[in-house]
Amino acid sequence: MRKVAVVGTGHTDFAAESPKTEIEMFCEAATEAMAECETGPEKIQALYCGNVFGDFAEGQGMIQSYIANELGMHNIPATRFEGACASATLAIRDAFMWVASGFYDIVLVGGTEKATAMSTPLATRTFAMGTDAKYEFAAGLTFPGFFALLAHLYAHTYGVSMERLREQMSLVSVQSHFYGTKNPHAQFKHKEITVDQVSNGFMVASPLRLLDCCPFSDGAAALVLASEDVAKKLTAKPVFITGSGQASSPRLSAQAPYLPRLRAREISAKQAYDMAGIGPADIDICELHDCFSIASIIAAENLGFAENGTAGQLWEKGETKIGGKIPINISGGLKAKGHPIGATGASQTCEIVRQLRGDLVDSGRQVNGAKTGLVDTLGGDGTIANLVLQAGW
């Protein structure tokens, strides 16, 4: 297997409502990614795209082919991946393999989504398609309820009082919004919040309140991946994908013996760590899937950053901030940066690459000296994908 580097990154603004189509947003991000490595569309050999709701949002299936040709990548192979919120991370994992295997030398990968194209009542139903439709959605389970159940189970299983967990969850959201103000692409780039605002906000699904929940967003992100030989000609600051993991879960109720741990994430993260030959202690920065505040706490444990039942203390102690033990979601995360479903994994990867290259000093969110990063994306309750990224030659 060959080494595979990210040589270009592109990221649109994430917004509550973009005037652009999914194709246009992808092309904007892709153009930035190609410009960054001075690579024209004629050089790109294949395209991989994460997208969940193109058909629902715009009546457009198979957007990847139109994207390829809109970008001037005439007739190249173009493939769409759907794994709910993990769609773009699956696309990156796959693009990685086509380069690592030696089949292609340089490819474009990313994700795009107009998640706000569905009005809220329909959105709840639409997004619930990422959970089990036959039994669990029919019984009323949507994602806020899903993570609310996990929050209660978490407090009960680990003997964390609901009062303390409430405070910890609020700290998660407050930190995300704090760093979100330093990310010019963030949906809530102007909005800091307080613990009090989170803890006393509108109740969505007890104990989760409005500011425990990430928004839905429109946006896209893209990356150019290249083999080591090609990367040498395109960038002085390559970031290599050195680990990749993926695992699936059954419906929530079938995961009962293991909950609130998400076993698929533990399996996927181990694959990624083992492939890179590292462990959680080697990670300098992480973007994890904070669709809800409780999800961040559970994820930090699944990924090995804290013992089960203790990850909330990372936020209590400031260990998840810049300068802490494990800086998490310094982009603002899904919570403040925004969550364009099928683009989120590409956005996370873009952020980690820019951190590892040291690009973010001016934004005030650079984690100095970060050399190894982790991407964590949870698709619905069924798909997990992780990537380890490492800077330098």
Added chain:
Amino acid sequence: MRKVAVVGTGHTDFAAESPKTEIEMFCEAATEAMAECETGPEKIQALYCGNVFGDFAEGQGMIQSYIANELGMHNIPATRFEGACASATLAIRDAFMWVASGFYDIVLVGGTEKATAMSTPLATRTFAMGTDAKYEFAAGLTFPGFFALLAHLYAHTYGVSMERLREQMSLVSVQSHFYGTKNPHAQFKHKEITVDQVSNGFMVASPLRLLDCCPFSDGAAALVLASEDVAKKLTAKPVFITGSGQASSPRLSAQAPYLPRLRAREISAKQAYDMAGIGPADIDICELHDCFSIASIIAAENLGFAENGTAGQLWEKGETKIGGKIPINISGGLKAKGHPIGATGASQTCEIVRQLRGDLVDSGRQVNGAKTGLVDTLGGDGTIANLVLQAGW
């Protein structure tokens, strides 16, 4: 790159309406494929699934994860591919790469679709999501219109009279239905038709009449792929994937300079032939994407079986039948076997594998001595994928 063999095949009945869910149909096909090579779910390392309309048909996104776990393949990576009608072929191409690269030794791949879950008026709009939604669908272009335009252009470009083309198109459908009666899984397994019935049927989009058009269907098909070493332990009759091609197209109007040739297919087929080190003359049997009768004629030319403007003569002369120069769609094709969108490529591949193994003698549709086969799948007007399959060690 390692050699990759198909070691197991499974295929449900294709029907106008199945009582089963998409997950259940995939599991039925997968179970047959695994039983064929005596491989239990605990051996399968990853799952690749083609599916287009799970969200529309059943409100279920991300079905691949639920499929994996329903089959007892707990927590394995599971990925969904959407490239309209070519979805399953993309999944196979990808599964092939994960094994060829050495990353996995044995994987499950297939497709599943409940294409009849949408009632007809909605279906026309829904399926048109596989063409350009922004300009061309908005202008009224759906797939029958798309291929009707190509038929007129074909007759005009090559100087084939509409009368003769009408007869040729009818012969395509008549042959498909004839062989469909020999396929116990075919949706129209009891229905032979005549040239007169096709040529004088209900007009759908001039010149295409009802029996020029394939049906929509519910169904699934699945394959077990293995590396050569693993395949040796699992089957005495391996069929290797020796060539793979994929290409994309822009919207129809942007293809104008090339039409009625579909350039993406010519590119994709050349990739597949070149990779296998063969040419069209080496193909003993082909399953091609006959969504409409005219599509078969154009495909046969794009794939190199006839000069442009002459492929209809293959059907006139019986060269596409068993014993002819290039047996085409001996399964009954999309026309008579049926067309469960995201499963079609897996169904085509399953048929070619069974032909190359000599399994179909009892059905009366065996192409004796066939050693090399070609799969051709057209997704909407934007995605083409081809596979070359070859029998033996």
